[in-house]
Each structure stands twice: as structure tokens, then as C-alpha cells.
Amino acid sequence: MTDPLHRTRQRLARDQAALLAALVAGGPVPRGFDPERLDAQRRALLAKRADGVVRVAPELALILGREFPGLFRAYARTRPLAAGPRRDALDFVGHLLTTGVPRDPRRRDLLAAWQTVMRAVMGASPSRAPGAARGSRRPAAVRIFRFFASLRAAPRSAKGT
Amino acid sequence: MRTDHLGMGLGWRPQLADAIPRLRPALDWVEVVAEAIDPTRLPAPLKQLRAHGTPVVPHGVGLGLGDAARPDLARLAALAARAEALDAPLVSEHLAFVRAGGPLTGTPRMEAGHLLPVPRTRDALDVVCANIRLAQQFLPVPLALENIAACLAWPHEEFSEGRFLAEVAERTGVRLVVDVANLHTNHVNLGQDPVRTLAEIPPEAIAYVHIAGGVEEDGIWYDTHAHPVPPPVLDLLAELCARSVPPGILLERDADFPAAAELGAELAAVRAVLRGNGGHD
Incomplete structure (x- = not known):
């Protein structure tokens, strides 16, 4: 050197x-x-990071509702951002499914479906999705779509940040 | 292309792509977030702006010229490719650190995900200037660096923000992007004196000025880029213009995008301050 x-x-x-x-x-x-200012900066970085996840995966804020901020905070507190927001969103959902929160089986089912879709989408690039991957994605995508339709039928605060 | 005069600009965002052509001729140039575009596949609206001769300046957020490590050549090459694809008169980045860890510390790499302040010490000044010189050697056009908004201050600093910016500009010849909204943020949140900072910055180093809106809640200023530019920030612009009229001003709007007419009115208000008759009451 x-x-x-x-x-x-x-x-x-x-x-x-x-x-x-x-x-x-x-x-x-x-x-x-x-310590107070450091905490303010820490919260600002966390908010920025959560915004990034909501930007690339707005459906997560819908699925988790009011629990999104708290769950994301708990996940992010000791896990530094390693790559972009897409990877972060996928890691966040992997963490939720591994640790068993939220407990609501319907939400966990949706998170698992979302994970399947995102893994296929991210795994598919750069070579475009082969037919097999697209076929396996469809049921999960349909379930997520139905979930959004049910939310629209019973509107409530959707944004989790 | 002239690099000495830019005029009135607006941050190009996909959500503003339709409004921007309608804002001409009040709009002279745009800035685009460098990491958000692919230089081999420029968005059609940006290509059209270029075809009309509107300058487009790439504005990077992830280079980390304030990192302890030397700038990453792949990131520098990516910024250079955007400057070339856009035939940009200059490129801009931030005086900030964005990642740490790695070989220098023997610890895992960490990304901040945003811009963090560099300690204003002699050590950091030497490192920042060396990083800037490397970047300048690599980039095809002049580089300008922006002052950031921070929530915290380093202990035992040896320079004020204005003195640090002035030293960096003097030693390297780098140009400065003075963000008056960030000066206001640091005034409200950290108690810094923005007028003193402006007095310490050499006017001839200023490439252009950033201006943006925000909101104050419970004594904290949030630099949201989602609200109209408030009077105290326009006052700082007037203070800067009273010292020396900058070659360009750029309005940033990143969320809650208003209609073209409202944006046009905001651009006009900023231009009025630039001309010295921005008499808001």
C-alpha cells in the first residue's frame, strides 16, 4: 500500500x-x-430505508397494515442495509416468516405468496422468466390480487409509514 | 455547451416528465438522479429534452466521496457514463459519507442508505480532497459537491461547515452546489448559523444552488422535498444572491407532486428572488 x-x-x-x-x-x-441527535439520525435513516421498501413493495405495507413500522424497525435495528431496497424487502419478509410474526395465518400466507413471486421475479433477471417460473408465480400473484380486492371492499388506512 | 450559466432548473423525476416540457421556457435545465437512470436506455422524455437543447445534469447520491476509502472505480465509471450519455456540462454529488467498514477496518461493509456528515477535521479534509482529486481525474466533466442536511454533529470538529467547504473548493478546484434548504435544516436542527456559512463560502466556487420545501414539526425541520419552499429558505436564497448571483438554481420536488401551474408559480417565485425582487412579506 x-x-x-x-x-x-x-x-x-x-x-x-x-x-x-x-x-x-x-x-x-x-x-x-x-445520544439524542444520534437517535434522531438513526430514525431518519430507518425511515428512509422503510420508504425504500414501501416504494419497491407497497403491498407489504398493505399486508402488514399498522404493524409494518414496528415490524420493520425490529428487523432493521441490527441488520444493516446490505444492498438495494428490493433485496431489503425480500430479507425483511424472510425474517418475518422465520421468526413467526405476525401470527395471523392469513397474513403469513400472503407474505409467503409474496416471497414466492419476488423470488421468481428477482431470480428471473437477467434472463427473462422461463415458462415454468411464470406458471408457478401465477397462483401466488392471484392470491395477492384477491387480497387487495378485499382491502378495497373494506377501506382503511393503507400506508404503513 | 456553456458551463458557466445554467439558469432556472427543476429536478427531473418520472412523475414530472409530462409537466416539465410545459414549463418551458421558464425552465432552462434539469437535474436527474444519476443512479435512477440507465445511460444505455435513457427515458424518452429526457432524450426529448436533450434534443431541444435543455441541459441535463446527473446528480449522484451513492459515490461517497466522504468515505474513508478511495472512491470505487465502478461507481465513478457509472457516473462518467451518465455524464457522457447526457452530454452534461457538469456532474454533481454530495460532500458526505455513505458507507463504512471493509478492508480499512477489517469489519463487514455497512451501507448508510443515505448521506451522512463527514467529520470536519484536518484528517477528513485530507482524505476528502484526495478522493475528490481521484474523481476529477476520472470524470469527463467538472464535478460539483453539495452540502448535506444532517441530524447530528461530530464531536471535536476543527472547521465550521462554510470553512470546510471553502477549504475543499480551494484545495481541489471542485465546484459547490449550495443547498439553502439543507442550510436551513442544519440551522433548525443543529443550531448552525446559515448566514455565517454563506459568508464563508467563496462565491466563485458555486456551480448552482439547490432549493426545496420542507416542514417543521415539534422544533425539528424535515427536509421533505414534498412541500412548497417556505419563506426562511427563500430568505437564505436572497442572502446568497445578495453576495453574488449564482450561475444556476435548481428546485427539488420528490413527492406530493403539484400540477404544472403550481410548479410554474413556484419556479417564478424562486426566479423573482434571483432577480432581487422576491419580496414575500
């Missing part, structure tokens, strides 16, 4: 990693930071 700034970069890297760990990975508040 011939970078004359290597040691300077290492010092800065250590400080930035400690701050980011506190903000997105449940790490301790680094010395000298105002």
Missing part, C-alpha cells in the same frame, strides 16, 4: 465505522456524540 494517506484513512475509517454501526447495526454510541 503506497497511499501516503493510508494511516489517515484508517483513523477516519475507524471513526466512521463506529458511528455507522451505532446508527444502523445496534452498536454503542461513540464517545462524544449527543
